Amino acid sequence: MKIFDIFERNGLSIGLGVFIVISIGGIVEIIPSFYDNARPLNYSKPYTALELTGRLIYITEGCVECHSQLVRPFKIETDRYGHYSLSGEYAYDRPFLFGSRRIGPDLFRVGARRSVDWLEAHFLDAESTSPGTLMPDYTDLFTNSVDYETVYSDMYTQKVVFHVPYDEEGMPPLGEFEDMKESLLDEAKEIGPRFKTKAIRDHLENDEVKEVVALVAFLLRRR
Amino acid sequence: MEHKTSTIKYDDRVAKGFIITTLVWGTLGLTFGLWIATALVVPSINMGQDWLNFGRFRTAHTSALLYGFVLSTTFAVWYYGSQRLLKIPLAAPKLAFFHLITYNLVILSAVFGAIVGATTARRYSEFEWPVALFLVISWISWGMHIFIMIVSRRERTLYVSIWYFVATFLGIGIVYVFNNLEVPTIFVTGMGDWWHSVSLYSGTNSANIHWWFGHNAVGFVLTVPIVGVSYYMIPKRAKQVLFSYRLSLWAFWGLIFLYLWVGPHHLLFSSLPDWIQTLGMLFSLLLILPSWGSMINLLLTASGKWELLRTDPVFKFLIIGSTFYGLSTLEGPIQAIRSVNALSHYTDWMVGHVHSGALGWVGFTLIGAIYVIVPEIWKRPLYSNKIAEQQFWIQTLGIVLYAVSMWIAGITQGLMWRTTDVYGGLVYSFLDTVLVLQPYYIIRAVGGSFYLYGFCMLGYNIYKTISPARYKKEQTSAATVV
Numbered sequence A: 001m002k003i004f005d006i007f008e009r010n011g012l013s014i015g016l017g018v019f020i021v022i023s024i025g026g027i028v029e030i031i032p033s034f035y036d037n038a039r040p041l042n043y044s045k046p047y048t049a050l051e052l053t054g055r056l057i058y059i060t061e062g063c064v065e066c067h068s069q070l071v072r073p074f075k076i077e078t079d080r081y082g083h084y085s086l087s088g089e090y091a092y093d094r095p096f097l098f099g100s101r102r103i104g105p106d107l108f109r110v111g112a113r114r115s116v117d118w119l120e121a122h123f124l125d126a127e128s129t130s131p132g133t134l135m136p137d138y139t140d141l142f143t144n145s146v147d148y149e150t151v152y153s154d155m156y157t158q159k160v161v162f163h164v165p166y167d168e169e170g171m172p173p174l175g176e177f178e179d180m181k182e183s184l185l186d187e188a189k190e191i192g193p194r195f196k197t198k199a200i201r202d203h204l205e206n207d208e209v210k211e212v213v214a215l216v217a218f219l220l221r222r223r
Numbered sequence B: 001m002e003h004k005t006s007t008i009k010y011d012d013r014v015a016k017g018f019i020i021t022t023l024v025w026g027t028l029g030l031t032f033g034l035w036i037a038t039a040l041v042v043p044s045i046n047m048g049q050d051w052l053n054f055g056r057f058r059t060a061h062t063s064a065l066l067y068g069f070v071l072s073t074t075f076a077v078w079y080y081g082s083q084r085l086l087k088i089p090l091a092a093p094k095l096a097f098f099h100l101i102t103y104n105l106v107i108l109s110a111v112f113g114a115i116v117g118a119t120t121a122r123r124y125s126e127f128e129w130p131v132a133l134f135l136v137i138s139w140i141s142w143g144m145h146i147f148i149m150i151v152s153r154r155e156r157t158l159y160v161s162i163w164y165f166v167a168t169f170l171g172i173g174i175v176y177v178f179n180n181l182e183v184p185t186i187f188v189t190g191m192g193d194w195w196h197s198v199s200l201y202s203g204t205n206s207a208n209i210h211w212w213f214g215h216n217a218v219g220f221v222l223t224v225p226i227v228g229v230s231y232y233m234i235p236k237r238a239k240q241v242l243f244s245y246r247l248s249l250w251a252f253w254g255l256i257f258l259y260l261w262v263g264p265h266h267l268l269f270s271s272l273p274d275w276i277q278t279l280g281m282l283f284s285l286l287l288i289l290p291s292w293g294s295m296i297n298l299l300l301t302a303s304g305k306w307e308l309l310r311t312d313p314v315f316k317f318l319i320i321g322s323t324f325y326g327l328s329t330l331e332g333p334i335q336a337i338r339s340v341n342a343l344s345h346y347t348d349w350m351v352g353h354v355h356s357g358a359l360g361w362v363g364f365t366l367i368g369a370i371y372v373i374v375p376e377i378w379k380r381p382l383y384s385n386k387i388a389e390q391q392f393w394i395q396t397l398g399i400v401l402y403a404v405s406m407w408i409a410g411i412t413q414g415l416m417w418r419t420t421d422v423y424g425g426l427v428y429s430f431l432d433t434v435l436v437l438q439p440y441y442i443i444r445a446v447g448g449s450f451y452l453y454g455f456c457m458l459g460y461n462i463y464k465t466i467s468p469a470r471y472k473k474e475q476t477s478a479a480t481v482v
């Protein structure tokens, strides 16, 4: 094969050839709208401390393997899950959690259709609210406490490295580690009373936040 | 190719190492698969333990199989085949051993990370930064080995399989590194989980870059190296040359060029700009050309030798494997058409597509390759052709049960989601569409257990083949090359 001979001369020429051919697709599809894709909507805000805590739990527990967070622009879909997703709504998502399976329903706007106590009951025993469901129970969420340090690390990195507008006017506060702990606790105490499980409320009295509170706050973010 | 006979001292120790580890990761990964398939039949199987949940083990399943099983077999074929195809003994054996050991440690930590929940949630690159970094180091050691072998080769022509291995190394390397650019939080604040990091990309960009990577994790792990293996094994087993060398090269460049464009077919109807989605769809349709080019080339290579299909179970694995390649590369472009994707996306139809490819094409081709090279590197005949034959039928039955049940399940659920009454209201609640899947999930789990059982037969067959030689220290071997 004459035209391919050049690649057989040495290891470097085939390497280079492959490298160039492989690079083209990505360059064309990723670079042109890189800036546009990262622009937030006017009203979107970064995650608050409690919501981000919930988001990290959502990642750890692998909820993304069963749930999508991307509503497509079809009537049957917006009827079920709410307004279709806009690019700007995801601007503060690192990384994205679109998901590619719907073993369970889309959760992007689940806050618009489910209440705190429904979610709580569902995590404790999914069968109780949805007989025949495939979703496992997540009782550990009711006993594990949130990890302030990782969340602070994440938020602080977002702020200083990626210029996510924490602490700016009209945006969620971050401040020092102790400030963030306080604002997280305040948030938790706001939705805390709506939990039915007495233990959760008691722990909150003692300034202890259980994981389930954060996860629910994350799910209720978009109402 | 020149027909010169010379004696080369082949050193197959590293290939042997990868064969053993691939059997371990394969068995483990399939067991995880059966576990999550069962979890979708009996959700309470987790016994209230977080770490036994579907969400954790699904990642363990894909990591153990894609990176553990599939790539380990690829490496075994590389360390075995590169010496024969390039006509030199193993160069840089220390580097090769470094690769063997570090790579398996990477997979071990990846599977462990998935189970304890240390994950980035980015499909197929869930590894947290320390593991990702470790993987890159191990990966580079493989790349260095490839280039050292090529540079010091004695055979001028680079057989097409070698091209595919080079593309595997570069393709996965590039997309993996770019997708994993992230800032470890521990270096910024010094507190929190030390393995935690924040991705460089956000929102829609993160999705776009991720699926640019993700499709190529699928492509460069589950297709490119496997085509390379197949191009090596089918002519070898049929004892005749490739049907068309020219076609194999054109298909090669077509495949690796197109693959990098099709990521957006995982994001159709998402918040990604329309023009990118359209490009993704168009290039997916074009992809059928190089894919079928390779498939036809491989199958025609066997022409005139069809009687082997009756007598040689190993040949059956290879040929049926390539046939499944044709099937999934036809199904893939169909699912990439927007209007079809509107139905198939998010459903089990996709899972059916994945597994007809993964079990049929990838699994069978690699099982065939293992059967071809094990007797050669251990220098003893295969323990039992009969077991291989039975294994073939059991696993084929497993694939059929798996794929067919998932196709029906996916299309049923997709249609139920969009069923409306005369007033345009939705007819089924989400839960209704879940309950209807039960029988299909049961059939899938049964199919999966057949496949796993067949894989254990492979393990047993290989074990029986190699066991008398287990304690032999002498591993380098002399052989005649044609």
Ligand code: HEM
Binding pocket: A065, A100, A101, A103, B030, B031, B033, B034, B036, B037, B058, B061, B062, B065, B066, B070, B348, B350, B351, B354, B355, B358, B359, B362, B363, B444, B445, B447, B448, B449, B451, B452
């Ligand atoms: C015993 C055989 C197997 C069983 C029972 C099995 C089971 C499963 C299950 C239940 C899922 C989750 C599907 C869902 O989201 O609903 C899955 C996903 C997956 N499996 Fe398997 N699997 C098997 C073999 C394999 C093999 C051999 C491979 C690859 C070589 C593989 C690759 C994958 C991949 C890539 C996914 C993710 C698919 C996606 O994201 O849509 N599996 N498997």
Ligand code: HEM
Binding pocket: A100, B123, B218, B222, B223, B262, B265, B266, B267, B284, B285, B287, B288, B291, B325, B328, B329, B330, B331, B332, B333, B334, B335, B336, B337, B341, B344, B345, B346, B350, B353, B354, B356, B357, B358, B361, B362
């Ligand atoms: C011409 C070739 C192919 C094309 C155009 C193609 C296209 C597609 C499409 C459209 C999807 C569904 C994406 C979605 O709706 O989210 C998909 C998923 C998938 N395909 Fe293919 N496919 C091809 C070949 C293959 C082969 C040979 C394999 C090997 C096993 C494979 C493995 C997968 C996997 C693992 C997924 C699941 C990705 C996920 O995790 O969401 N594909 N493919």
